Amino acid sequence: MFAVLSDARKVLSRLFIFMSMMWHAACDGVAVPGAGGTGSGQQIDPSTPIPVALLVPHGSANSGEAALARDLESAARLAVSDLDGVRIDLRVYGTAGQAAKAQQAALNAVSDGARIILGPLHAESANAVAVAMAPRDVNVLAFSNNATIAGGNLFVLGNTFDNTADRILGYARRNGKSNVLIVSSDNLAGQIGQEAISRAAAANGMTVAGRVGYNFSQEGVVAAVPRVTSTARQTNADTLMLTSNTAGALPLFAQMLPENGLTPEAIQWAGLTRWDQPPQTLALPGLQGGWFTLPDTNRATRFRNRFKETYGNDPHAIAGLAYDGIAAIGALARSGRSDALTRGSLTQTAGFQGTGGAFRLLPDGTNQRALAIATIRDQQVVVLDPAPRSFGSGGF
CATH class of the missing domain: 3.40.50.2300 (Response regulator)
Structure with missing residues (x-):
């Protein structure tokens, strides 16, 4: 070529x-914006650990996806350990990088008590998960940067x-x-x-x-x-x-x-x-x-160094999205409000601090990053x- x-x-x-391959991973499965439903979100009991489902492509036949799945999970666990005064019950579900398996994983997660979904990776999978979660009033924070799927109960964490x-x-x-x-x-x-x-x-x-x-x-x-x-x-x-x-x-x-x-x-x-x-x-x-x-170079460097010190390898370029999702959930739960994971709370104008600096989720399901x-x-x-x-x- x-x-x-x-x-x-x-x-x-x-x-x-x-x-x-990477663009397809982030942006496949263009869907109608808002197809995921209204997404008001689940109530929580802030005095108990918050059940959070992490959907990553464990089980994928693609070696690159398998490595990314590992780094996403590692970043999420690092974020959980960094939370102060908030307890997260992180439950990890493999999707194999497939929409049908991602949707079933989300259904299993909700049956297990999950109050919010973090992931999955592919836009097609994220859309399938959001559609299944809408009747169950569960919000989804996906690792996609594809704004065309955002809306309703589906938020994209990737920089658009x-x-x-x-x-x-x-x-x-x-x-x-x-x-x-x-x-x-x-x-x-x-x-x-x-x-x-x-x-x-x-x-x-x-x-x-x-x-x-x-x-x-x-x-x-x-x-x-x-x-x-x-x-x-x-x-x-x-x-x-x-x-x-x-x-x-x-x-x-x-x-x-x-x-x-x-x-x-x-x-x-x-x-x-x-x-x-x-x-x-x-x-x-x-x-x-x-x-x-x-992104904010100081914060990005701190995250990269801490990740490598903890796990022995540099994080994948988008691994920080998993950390950011947990950081946002933890910051909201720290308020002690039962509606911390609802749409109104997720889209608070003050935003959050993540691996690359300030970011906030927007009402249209996209995000704004510093x-x-x-x-x-x-x-x-x-x-x-x-x-x-x-x-x-x-x-x-």
């Missing part, structure tokens, strides 16, 4: 299939494209940018990313100069390069917003667009995904001076605007 290109371009070849796009374009507008060109793949990920950028542009008073789509393949990216360059010049776009990530088309664009004259000096580059992983990405010419987002604006200078990550520490502060 991409093997004929230079070393920098080979990053795309090596990681292309992985990217497809809308959240990132709003943070990036809000920063861009405050720094004099007004005209954004969107470059996105012609697949589900690209479509969701493009729509998020368009909404964020409107919300922040920016104009969408245009959109260049491409087929998610080596040939598709190469064919899109001259179209991106010409569109940027014809529309006088001052911001180039890419939806791709370092495991997808981003390395190839970062190599080829500057070769075709669309350099960081000519237009402000920005992206919906993290540009600091893997480390070799920091050397790509098109990404120098570009803007991307990071993000820093970062750039790359001399192949090093530099934070331009730190992540807000709380809601109501700068950046929110």
